[in-house]
Amino acid sequence: MSKETRETIDTTRLQRFARAYCESAVLFAAIDLELFTHVARGADTEDKLASALDISGLRVERLVNAALAMKLMSIDGGTLRNAADASRYLVKGQPTYAADWLTFTRADVPKWFQLTEALTSHQPPSVLGMYDDLTVEQARSYHASTYSIGTGAARRFTKRVDLSGRRRLLDLGGGSGAYSIQAVKMYPQLSAIVLDLPPVTEVAKEYIRDANVEDRVSVLPGDFTSTPFPDDVDVVLMASNMALYEEAVIADIVRRVHDALVPGGEFHLVGEMLDDDRGGPLDAALWGIGEAVNHSRGKAHTIGQSLGYFRDAGFNKITHSVFVSGTLYHVVGVKNS
Numbered sequence: 399m400s401k402e403t404r405e406t407i408d409t410t411r412l413q414r415f416a417r418a419y420c421e422s423a424v425l426f427a428a429i430d431l432e433l434f435t436h437v438a439r440g441a442d443t444e445d446k447l448a449s450a451l452d453i454s455g456l457r458v459e460r461l462v463n464a465a466l467a468m469k470l471m472s473i474d475g476g477t478l479r480n481a482a483d484a485s486r487y488l489v490k491g492q493p494t495y496a497a498d499w500l501t502f503t504r505a506d507v508p509k510w511f512q513l514t515e516a517l518t519s520h521q522p523p524s525v526l527g528m529y530d531d532l533t534v535e536q537a538r539s540y541h542a543s544t545y546s547i548g549t550g551a552a553r554r555f556t557k558r559v560d561l562s563g564r565r566r567l568l569d570l571g572g573g574s575g576a577y578s579i580q581a582v583k584m585y586p587q588l589s590a591i592v593l594d595l596p597p598v599t600e601v602a603k604e605y606i607r608d609a610n611v612e613d614r615v616s617v618l619p620g621d622f623t624s625t626p627f628p629d630d631v632d633v634v635l636m637a638s639n640m641a642l643y644e645e646a647v648i649a650d651i652v653r654r655v656h657d658a659l660v661p662g663g664e665f666h667l668v669g670e671m672l673d674d675d676r677g678g679p680l681d682a683a684l685w686g687i688g689e690a691v692n693h694s695r696g697k698a699h700t701i702g703q704s705l706g707y708f709r710d711a712g713f714n715k716i717t718h719s720v721f722v723s724g725t726l727y728h729v730v731g732v733k734n735s
């Protein structure tokens with residue numbers, strides 16, 4: 399083996415994993431302190447930041463060093479500039495501000511550091527995992543985080559899926575109703591039903607009312623693993639919840655969707671799925687292992703498994719594509735006419 403091709407084995411990569419939590423902590427602190435907002439509003443030197451944040455120059459320097467090294471900002475002649483993503487998503491007051499979403503799982507940090515105990519626990523997992531005993535208040539705070547990102551994903555969905563020939567959408571685990579609201583706004587002939595757990599549909603009603611689409615979007619409080627589906631729907635969507643459940647549950651849902659759809663209807667499954675060699679995307683694997691933390695029976699499903707659920711249920715014209723690179727895939731199947 400030549401010198402160039404010889405692989406260097408050292409601890410660099412392992413150290414990165416061992417200390418990855420430090421990067422989360424820096425991001426959370428920067429969000430708490432509104433670092434990027436201050437920079438955007440003119441506190442764009444370390445001295446100005448020290449006054450704006452009311453913290454010492456030494457602490458500002460440490461925080462800025464970390465933000466620079468994480469490429470969250472750059473510096474030129476002492477002037478700081480937010481990176482493009484920090485500028486779009488972490489400057490307060492902009493419609494794209496996404497701090498709620500980015501800190502969505504922050505409260506889970508202590509649980510993640512109990513992962514070893516969760517993996518070795520003999521306590522039987524529950525079916526609903528983190529959704530056991532969900533209150534309306536918890537659902538409201540959870541979906542305050544998902545609504546903006548869900549609306550962005552829904553815009554992407556309604557741009558890539560032509561629903562102009564569809565009448566009635568069933569949105570399984572529709573949460574805030576983001577997808578349904580966006581879909582009926584884009585397609586005037588469409589109505590939608592958001593099926594979610596009862597505390598969540600209480601919250602969905604608030605988003606539906608605020609969007610002025612109460613006449614077109616209704617809710618169905620229930621559990622999509624057991625509640626009978628309406629049988630007059632010609633399009634069904636299930637987005638960002640498949641990792642919460644194991645194979646048999648997802649396979650059964652896909653079968654029941656096929657039964658409920660009118661002939662010629664279509665089913666869209668958007669989820670964190672793994673490539674068939676299970677070498678990624680990492681995000682899908684992490685949502686999957688997160689279900690150990692949540693003590694459910696959920697896991698990451700592969701693309702191949704997902705296609706299999708569709709085939710076994712009897713769907714035709716099954717296709718799959720990347721929905722959001724590095725995290726979400728989109729599987730579609732059509733019921734025979």
Ligand SMILES: C[S@@+](CC[C@H](N)C(=O)[O-])C[C@H]1O[C@@H](n2cnc3c(N)ncnc32)[C@H](O)[C@@H]1O
Binds near residue numbers: 529551572577598621
């Ligand atoms: C991550 S959120 C996604 C919400 C929405 N699909 C979106 O993408 O904006 C997952 C949703 O699935 C719902 N969910 C999970 N298990 C469910 C079940 N068994 N029955 C009904 N809804 C469920 C949760 O309550 C939550 O609203």
